[in-house]
Amino acid sequence: MEKGKRTHSEYLKAKKLRQRKRKILRASVYMIYYGFWTIIIALVLYFSYSFISSKFGNQARLKANTKDIVMYNDESFTDNDTTVSHSSTVSNSKSNNGNDSSSNQPRKQEIVNDGTLVVCIDAGHGGKDRGCNRRKRSEKNDTLKLALEIQKYLNSQGIKVVMTRSKDNYLTLQERVDICSSKKCDYFISLHRNCGNGNGYETWLASDACDEAKELANNIHTGMVDVGVSKDRNVKTGSQKNPNEDYFVLRNTTTPACLLELGFLNNSTDNKYFDSNTKAYAKAISDAIISTYNKYHSKNTKK
Missing domain, CATH: 3.40.630.40 (Zn-dependent exopeptidases)
Structure with missing residues (x-):
């Protein structure tokens, strides 16, 4: 066999390695993408809850104690x-x-x-x-x-x-x-x-x-x-x-x-x-x- 040429088993091993790297990269991209949007949604929900609680929560408590x-x-x-x-x-x-x-x-x-x-x-x-x-x-x-x-x-x-x-x-x-x-x-x-x-x-x-x-x-x-x-x-x-x-x-x-x-x-x-x-x-x-x-x-x- 000439020097520099790979055997069939070496070729398959290299192919599997490339496929594994692609999967890892793809998983990392998905993780970053969905993680980013999860954080954005969480922040929106947090600030929305804070605003609603501040605006209406205190008024509800006040209303329970006094009419006006x-x-x-x-x-x-x-x-x-x-x-x-x-x-x-x-x-x-x-x-x-x-x-x-x-x-x-x-x-x-x-x-x-x-x-x-x-x-x-x-x-x-x-x-x-x-x-x-x-x-x-x-x-x-x-x-x-x-x-x-x-x-x-x-x-x-x-x-x-x-x-x-x-x-x-x-x-x-x-x-x-x-x-x-x-x-x-x-x-x-x-x-x-x-x-x-x-x-x-x-x-x-x-x-x-x-x-x-x-x-x-x-x-x-x-x-x-x-x-x-x-x-x-x-x-x-x-x-x-x-x-x-x-x-x-x-x-x-x-x-x-x-x-x-x-x-x-x-x-x-x-x-x-x-x-x-x-x-x-x-x-x-x-x-x-x-x-x-x-x-x-x-x-x-x-x-």
Whole structure:
């Protein structure tokens, strides 16, 4: 046999080797191809599930706890994307017969007419109390942001401002009320944001609010709506939980007071309104405060 020529058995062995290599290569190609599409499909399913859970899961849980809005609790906190209960922020305003503790009794609204306007701005929540929160956004940060803008604008108008908090710190509801009282503030404005199945802006009053408090709330509400809101939810009395139960800070302040719910934090449209109109909201609130005070007090009062 000549050198370089293969025998029939060697030829068959080489052929089988080539066929085995082709099978291995073909299997590798199939594995890579189907593996790629399996990963793509898995990612699509994962993100779809995450989106649906985020959008509808929280709403379903919220709906199970409340028909419309989930409010906030001064003593209960959460680190997830759900909101907390608001039961401790209200005090019974109409079921009392004068025999309950003084904390549940309405305080007489005292107006210090000394010619100097002093406004208490209460940025709701703070510190360990995040309030309503969704993903990386917390109510406590939004309320402080607006409170600081209001302070800046009022100061530019020569108005003295008392802040219940100027940073991310925790205060009880009673401490907020006490700050307003000790500084002899003329008005108390509490800033909050809603969460739940809804959208829009609303203003809250105590059920037995004085005429000046009603004027203050209506002027602020009109100013906010004029700036722009997704929905006008009106001026209301009592609380979301019960029309006969007032929010603690409204029930226990000694001056005209109102509580502002600045849109729903879990509603993207309301968040866009809040973010784009923060300074305009601050100006509208401040102008309403000044005009209300001027109406009820001497025209020669000092700012």
